[in-house]
Amino acid sequence: MDIQKSKQLPKILIITTGGTITMTPDSTGGVVPTLTGNDLVRSVPDIAKYCECEVISFVSKPGASLNWVDLLGLAKLLNEKLADDSIHGAIVVQGTDTIEETAFIFDLLIQSDKPLVVTGAMRSAMMLSADGPANLLAAVIIASSNMQSQGTLVALNNEFHAARYVQKSHTGHLHAFSSPACGPLGCVLEDKICQFVKIERKSPLAMPKNEIASVGIIKAALADDDRLLKNIPALGYQGIVIEAMGAGHLPAHYAPYISEFSNKFPVVLASRVPSGPIFTHSYNFAGSEMDSIRRGAIPSGLLGSVKSRLLLTILLSLNYSPEQIKTEFHERTEY
Template sequence: MSQPRILIVSLGGTITMTRSEAGGITPTLTADKLIDSVPQLAGVATLEAITQFSMPGASLSIRNLAEVAELLNQRLQGDIDGAVVVQGTDTIEDTAFVLDLLVRSPRPVVVTGAMRGPQAAGADGPANILSAVTVAADARLRGMGVVVVLNDEIHSARWAQKSHTALTSAFTSPGTGCMGFVAEGRVELMMTPQRHIAPIQGPLAHDHAVAQVSLGLGEDARMLPTLQGLGYSGAVIEGMGAGHVPAASVGAMVELMHQMPVVLCTRVRGGRVFTQTYGFAGSEMDLIAKGVIPCGHLSASKARLLLSLLLATGTSPDGIRQAFAHTTSA
């Protein structure tokens, strides 16, 4: 029986970084070098390597990820059975979510990286690549959407979140837990994620900047009405609790809603934005009645990415509301 064919696409990140003469670590290793560092991969899959970018995760853009998605859409139509995208952990959750929205193939796509550089003691990159390829080569992952694999854990793109700046167990899925893990070289699936948001259709015709603003205790949001003049086409407001903002900020939010779509999220990492419980000024019911779009379970960062892609594909205001309505379901 022939081995699965897996495409490795490297974007850079800590997993590719070595120490430079100027001090600190910077991206230097190619996708081929990453594969060479894990000889056990030869027993899992037949690999093809592409170095698409060589940059830290924090410098990736939506345009960069759209290029990666297009590459995957092309290659996953042919003899490639699955793909592993390797990048910096700063934005792994963002990349996984964007690819989940843009990649149309049901074949497995895995995003991985490393918390420690290849020259660090206890470097986790080789183990993460091995587990990621093992997951990408498993046909049971077909149709489950993009997943994140680090520390032998498998996380759905929708829920994955970097929860620690240093630990190799940095990635979690608040509210659901991981969907499975890799042990003894085998994939163990504990749950099957549901894909409530349909893939984004059509080309990204224009870049649309979406502001992400967090409103905390005592703020009046006086900066919000200036966003349109700064070139923003949409805004994501990260409120408190179940989706609440200070009463003093409501006027500025209403003014902003007259200019662009405004999505309401919460800074709380577990649970969703409520829609019909609280009725005070600045509550979720008050803001929804005035025109805000509740983001369901999405974090503010993922809501910003979804709104950016919807605007870039010319989605109507009703279409934007419908897309976010689907995020309310777990």
């Protein structure tokens, strides 16, 4: 579908994948994905003031059901479309459950520096004060502007965030997304962009062409035993992320497992705390961050466990060596 108002308007690619923004009630009263990309664009006539649209309904799924086939297919499509000189920028519309992860994957894999915005909605299309139309219009305003070389952005509730730092921080509020490390990069007010912060985008990685690596996440908890740890080697993971307490601390009985695992596959040390980095040289008890790093764990910097898992998955799928993986984590997660 093309909305044409003026040849001088930028052309924006809008790709929809489903999510709450596309959901309407079924016979049970629960909501399911039903609306297409064209349906969404038609519901926001003001889009025509800012751009011409090329709309693609890629899949129709809840965000929680997106998989690597979907995501790599989306990344390939975005790379192809954004290489077209006639396309000014792109928007991906999806479920909010996994926006922080999907946006981070795009930030790693999209080669173009053209504006790329990911958006969705916290309220389904038929709910009172549904936020989807406003979020889509804000994403259009951002993608139609001169927002090049800022990496993938996430836009909801009139704010936009860097994919590297954004996280879903509430299950139901409209202001569900935050960036504890730096706050939002800016907002859309009176149909204009007000930007507070600019961050440098890291260089993109190559698109994986091999089978996608399998990486697991383990979350440490108070008085946890080692039943899960004992079974990790038999599960076939090619890498793991351990979600530690505080600044990178684990129960003392984790220590020998860190040594064992690090000799077999990469082990990344992240924190279960929503904000703040993994420390590297403050604590030195058994299970501390210094102890785990000395045993071979790779500190995740400011990246949480889910984004650390995605970065490690892509690096392993690109056949990076252990030393290359350590270097990439250091350069991409430093603070």
